[in-house]
Amino acid sequence: MKRDQSVYLTRALWLGRVRFTPGFLFLAALLFYQSSSTFLISFLIAAALHEFSHIGMAALLHVSVRTLSMTAFGCVLSLADGALIPNGKLLLISAAGPLTNLGIAALCEAASDAVPVAALFGAENLLLALFNLLPVFPLDGAVMLSAALSSKLLPEQAERWVCGLSLVLVAASVAAALLLHGSARPRVFLFSLWLAVGVVQKMEGRSCQLSFFQVK
Numbered sequence: 001m002k003r004d005q006s007v008y009l010t011r012a013l014w015l016g017r018v019r020f021t022p023g024f025l026f027l028a029a030l031l032f033y034q035s036s037s038t039f040l041i042s043f044l045i046a047a048a049l050h051e052f053s054h055i056g057m058a059a060l061l062h063v064s065v066r067t068l069s070m071t072a073f074g075c076v077l078s079l080a081d082g083a084l085i086p087n088g089k090l091l092l093i094s095a096a097g098p099l100t101n102l103g104i105a106a107l108c109e110a111a112s113d114a115v116p117v118a119a120l121f122g123a124e125n126l127l128l129a130l131f132n133l134l135p136v137f138p139l140d141g142a143v144m145l146s147a148a149l150s151s152k153l154l155p156e157q158a159e160r161w162v163c164g165l166s167l168v169l170v171a172a173s174v175a176a177a178l179l180l181h182g183s184a185r186p187r188v189f190l191f192s193l194w195l196a197v198g199v200v201q202k203m204e205g206r207s208c209q210l211s212f213f214q215v216k
Helices: 006-010 022-034 037-060 087-111 117-132 140-149 155-179 184-204
Strands: 013-015 018-020 065-071 074-079 212-215
Touching: 037 065, 037 074, 037 087, 037 117, 087 117, 087 140, 140 155, 155 184
Parallel strands: 018 065
Antiparallel strands: 013 018, 065 074, 074 212
8 A cells, every 4th residue: 555645745845856854854963963063064075976976877867857855764866757767777877876985985095195184085985885885775785786686587576685685684783783782782773773764664665666766
């Protein structure tokens, strides 16, 4: 059964075609409260470059983007009505963000001796890329894997396989949290909970419709 999304949409803040959900605003406020201004600003720049790379690749491949939604679980690009993305294009669009971050990380590493602040920015881009390459919905790695499997399986079958893998990895992260001690345990557990909510939302179909392309 599909959920009525009209109420969900009205709770968001709109700025042109960009939608900011309450979860995103809360997460942004939490980061602002707990992080130094230098770290936060550089991280937001890295995240913005990541998302604009997705949008730029979509434009390069002539894939129309209707809206951009910022959520606590990443960025959702909503395509024009009825738009379906071939697997090859989907793979390129989803890979654009992590590849951009990896490229920036490499450039920062080369420039770190001359520009000390480049080391922090490079580390943030590297972590952002590696995190998004995890094959767990709704991250880019899961979208890329699903697109690759769709060349051999039906799209629905590919998504089910990746959802299953996502659940296994979430369970593994919970098990790792239970084995840890000290301050690391609650952090890993919260990370596992974040991943679990994203996977459940995907399996419920809230962001799993043919007219939507979700990237993180």
